Amino acid sequence: MTNNILSIGIILIFGLLAGKLIHKLKVPAITAYLLIGIAIGPFAVNLVSKNILDNAGLISNIALGFIAFSLGQHFSFTQFKKIGKSVLYISLTKVFVIWIAVTAAVWFFLKPPFYVALLLGAIASPAAPAAIMMVIREYKAKGTFTDTLIGVVAIDDAWGLMLFAFCFSVAKNIYYHTAGSAIIASITGALFEISGALILGGIVAWVFSRLSRYASSQTELLIYAIGFVMLNTGLALFFNVSLLLANMMLGAVLVNMHRENYMVFETIRSIDSPLYLLFFVLAGASLHLGKLGHMGLIVAVYTLTRLPAAILGAAVGGFLAKASSRITKYIGWGLAPQAGVALGMALVVKSTFPETGNFIFDTIVVTTIIYELIGPLCTKFALSKAGEI
Amino acid sequence: MRVGDVMQKDVITVKRSATLKALIEIFRKYNFHTIPIVEEDGRIVGISNFETLLKVFQPYGSEISRLLRPVPKLLLDDDIEEDIVLSEISSDIGRLLLVDDLMETSFVTVEESDSILKTRSLMRMQKIKQLPVVRGDKLVGIISLFDIIMAVFRDKGVI
Numbered sequence: 362m363t364n365n366i367l368s369i370g371i372i373l374i375f376g377l378l379a380g381k382l383i384h385k386l387k388v389p390a391i392t393a394y395l396l397i398g399i400a401i402g403p404f405a406v407n408l409v410s411k412n413i414l415d416n417a418g419l420i421s422n423i424a425l426g427f428i429a430f431s432l433g434q435h436f437s438f439t440q441f442k443k444i445g446k447s448v449l450y451i452s453l454t455k456v457f458v459i460w461i462a463v464t465a466a467v468w469f470f471l472k473p474p475f476y477v478a479l480l481l482g483a484i485a486s487p488a489a490p491a492a493i494m495m496v497i498r499e500y501k502a503k504g505t506f507t508d509t510l511i512g513v514v515a516i517d518d519a520w521g522l523m524l525f526a527f528c529f530s531v532a533k534n535i536y537y538h539t540a541g542s543a544i545i546a547s548i549t550g551a552l553f554e555i556s557g558a559l560i561l562g563g564i565v566a567w568v569f570s571r572l573s574r575y576a577s578s579q580t581e582l583l584i585y586a587i588g589f590v591m592l593n594t595g596l597a598l599f600f601n602v603s604l605l606l607a608n609m610m611l612g613a614v615l616v617n618m619h620r621e622n623y624m625v626f627e628t629i630r631s632i633d634s635p636l637y638l639l640f641f642v643l644a645g646a647s648l649h650l651g652k653l654g655h656m657g658l659i660v661a662v663y664t665l666t667r668l669p670a671a672i673l674g675a676a677v678g679g680f681l682a683k684a685s686s687r688i689t690k691y692i693g694w695g696l697a698p699q700a701g702v703a704l705g706m707a708l709v710v711k712s713t714f715p716e717t718g719n720f721i722f723d724t725i726v727v728t729t730i731i732y733e734l735i736g737p738l739c740t741k742f743a744l745s746k747a748g749e750i
Numbered sequence: 751m752r753v754g755d756v757m758q759k760d761v762i763t764v765k766r767s768a769t770l771k772a773l774i775e776i777f778r779k780y781n782f783h784t785i786p787i788v789e790e791d792g793r794i795v796g797i798s799n800f801e802t803l804l805k806v807f808q809p810y811g812s813e814i815s816r817l818l819r820p821v822p823k824l825l826l827d828d829d830i831e832e833d834i835v836l837s838e839i840s841s842d843i844g845r846l847l848l849v850d851d852l853m854e855t856s857f858v859t860v861e862e863s864d865s866i867l868k869t870r871s872l873m874r875m876q877k878i879k880q881l882p883v884v885r886g887d888k889l890v891g892i893i894s895l896f897d898i899i900m901a902v903f904r905d906k907g908v909i
Binding site for chain 2: 390391427428431432433434435439440443444448489490491494508511512515516518519576577578579582612620621623624626630633634637638641701702
């Protein structure tokens, strides 16, 4: 029962204070933002305006656009060559196996429309850097296992977001093409969304690079950077192509174009936190607490599939990269926490699929809270078994 | 006015194999803000400044820090840098850590033929006061904000 601007003020201030308070209890800040969102949302004290909640999808699109842009930096040719084989293989196979396993399990046990299972599988794939880093720092873990774990956590969000972007395009096309030629129309539609996004991101990056030379101060560069990410996101929405891939492409092309472009990412990094805080709190506020009682089966299937899949996927990667047996056996446990980008993906899904979006979103919020509680214990178990704490 | 007219040609450089202790000594002795890291053949491969010394206090190596850089701060809970006053580091670190572990590999350079105006604008944009000057990828000098100010003063007849 409040206006939009007041809601944003309350979200930022309460979110930050709650984050700091709960941080002292050794709980990752993102969980704190989620909980404060639930507390100030419509099912509790109701301090968030309906208008803001209705537009949570828009805010998530913008926030995820910025995250995708930032993660695009991973695809710098010079840096990419330096990523160790273990980090590369483990991150890829872990994301891929979780996706396959969660999609299959959800589809087998709950028989939802296929695109719902596909989306849940993709959202399940990335880990939560904050929770994992918190355990590493708390126990002062050090060594090869810890280094590999941090490396995987760093790049894992990029693979997860890319996979989600593909699945999201496929899901949207399945959802909107239910007639006879559904499969072909879905595939061609998804291919258009993906290739169109890559072309758009490339063109916007080229224009950005041509124009950024006119920026003569950091303030101007910041304005250019925000403007171009928003322009790219808006154009992606306008042309109905994947905004995540378009922004990842924008980041990837910029980072490879000129060495000086690293400043673009640094300037954005200095101001993007309030945007992310806003969308984590909104994720909590958007949760349908009343429906949680009916979600036992999906939460159980999702939770019980994701962890074993992470362990198996990471082990396959470790085996292929010929990593040490400690890494192969335990690194999957270390990657258990789920939060961050998964919530953003779920909010975007919620706003795109009116009939099934709420189901997917509620599942992800509940399982995120579960995984934020048990995940750090799994990470600690992994570090301790690896002998690095 | 061009960079080549104003830059300093005698540059203190270090090799990537130099130890942290040697690097600190150079900072202390010459009071430079930026020290280029060069290969045997003169190619510049990185720079080191006071800020790069902060990496000593990070709990993990520079490759890992580089990998974490694209991850938004809020997804990492922000503070990947240790509080330098509170952090525990061993005294061995001075000889165990190498410049290669600490140097910054993302950096900006200018060429001798570049204008002073462009160089000043780059310095303002990057919030730095010294820039390596290169010919191709070989280091040929260094230009500082002080060099530019002096050149302008000279040009205007102030000094």
